């Protein structure tokens with residue numbers, strides 16, 4: 693499949709999806725949303741791909757938010773449809789393989805919401821984060837008011853959402869908004885190192901682990917513990933569980949097949 697606003701590159705077991713509108717700081721147009729959803733549908737069923745990395749083209753921005761130029765033509769209904777149900781955000785959230793955001797510059801509005809829909813966030817030292825919607829007289833619509841407080845706590849999220857102020861990468865790391873920060877010239881190598889490490893793990897156990905961790909902020913402790921033990925039990929039906937246990941006992945490296 694060829695796309696106009698994104699590129700998808702397969703590097704062994706890792707796919708790299710790049711938002712490719714550097715002249716518009718990779719703003720999320722409705723075409724980016726649509727192509728992103730299509731690409732994720734394809735990668736979802738591609739057994740050769742075990743981890744997805746999402747990044748933005750160019751040195752300046754990861755994603756500078758929703759494409760503001762499209763706001764004028766939107767009705768409440770069309771805007772709601774872009775941001776809900778079959779949205780790029782939700783496709784990432786429910787993607788059955790680990791997704792890493794590689795944040796290489798401005799990470800604003802819908803960009804920060806998209807990064808937060810990913811499972812892990814790696815950032816360059818020049819990355820900047822904000823939810824600036826309030827400055828446009830609107831509010832977050834891609835998960836900002838829900839995912840941000842879960843990652844950084846209510847007080848910090850409230851300050852970002854109510855002021856629209858940018859925070860730098862060191863602050864984002866201190867808040868827990870990003871997992872790691874690296875100098876710009878090391879970001880890609882470090883992100884790929886992490887992606888390749890995860891790509892060697894058992895795919896079904898990765899999928900179920902992701903589901904369980906995400907469920908933690910969507911349930912109470914008792915429901916979460918019940919869900920975890922059910923998913924843990926499913927692992928015992930897999931070939932990869934046999935392989936993992938045998939490899940440990942035989943003192944060799946396991947080779948997981950995703951079955």
Ligand code: COA
Nearest residue numbers: 715716717719756757758759760761798800801802824825
């Ligand atoms: N939507 C549409 N276009 C955008 C955009 C967005 N969210 N963010 C940047 N662009 C475009 C600019 O309009 C400009 O296009 P042009 O060259 O055709 O005029 C181009 O990207 C470069 O941006 P520019 O503003 O010239 O760069 P800058 O270095 O002066 O400022 C930012 C960078 C990120 C501070 C500034 O672009 C900005 O504030 N963007 C909007 C961020 C935002 O509010 N996002 C949330 C939307 S809900």
